[in-house]
Amino acid sequence: MSINGKLSTNPLQGRRVLVTRAAEQAAAFTEQLRQRGAQVVECPTISLVGPESWESIDQALKNLASFDWLILTSVNGVRFFFGRMQELGSVIHDLQNCMVCAVGPKTAEAVQELGITPDLVPEQFTGEGVVKAFERINLQGKQVLFPKADGARDLIPQQLRARGAVVVDPVVYRNIIPSDLPETARLALAQQQLDAVVFSSPSTMRNLSVLLGGMNRLEEVLQGVTVASIGPVTTKACRELGLTVTVEPDQATLDDLLQALVEHFSKKP
Secondary structure (H helix, E strand, O other), X not given: OOOOOOOOOOOOOOOEEEEOOOHHHHHHHHHHHHHOOOEEEEOOOOEEEOOOOOHHHHHHHHOHHHOOEEEEOOHHXXXXXXXXXXXXXXXXXXXXXXXXXXXXXXXXXXXXXXXXXXXXXXXXXOHHHHHHHOOOOOOOOOEEEOOEEOOOOOHHHHHHHHOOOEEEOOEEEEEEOOOOOOHHHHHHHHOOOOOEEEEOOHHHHHHHHHHHOOHHXXXXXXXXXXXXXXXXXXXXXXXXXXXXXXXXXXXXXXXHHHHHHHHHHHOOO
């Protein structure tokens, strides 16, 4: 409540929010939080790097014209995939006969900025959503390129292969754990000064646990803190390791997650 007894128009005003997203991907989200009055504690638990070997992705890029579908599931995937294309001297023209599936509005936007209009944007921004979107498409004998993050679930390639597709799924980038947490984040966690923590992937949660010394310590420092998850896959990972997720948006996007946080804190004194 504000001093005049009316509900605050900025439910996030003064709330301290820990953002665990990779530093290069967090800027827009943290800026939106700050615009709503939140005090953001930046705590990147992921560093994004290329694969240990580019051999598999390079082989796929050499045969780019032979693929019927390209599936891109994140802005990171777009950045690393097209960055490598550029390094090898490949051109977007090589994709002229290839259909493109972009998962989520941000991924679609990143693809469009390169001059490519996605042919398919699944309604649900998850692996299950991708599989569902392809249900009405004949994949028998189709060549599908799915550049993925290291450690990504096998759901998409597994299900599409079951439908007759030939899926090539090279690792195009890795999520690695930074050497340490920023001091401001470590202090905020240790002194339990946070109102909310935002997890945008299972890796952000698991890596924070590792950097703190294990799940028991993570649970301890997050007691009384609102845990916000971007979507069902991240929520499942949190619950499997004993965390209670309080905020999860209907759609797995950062914009929806931000709105869900606003709604949550508008109801919380």
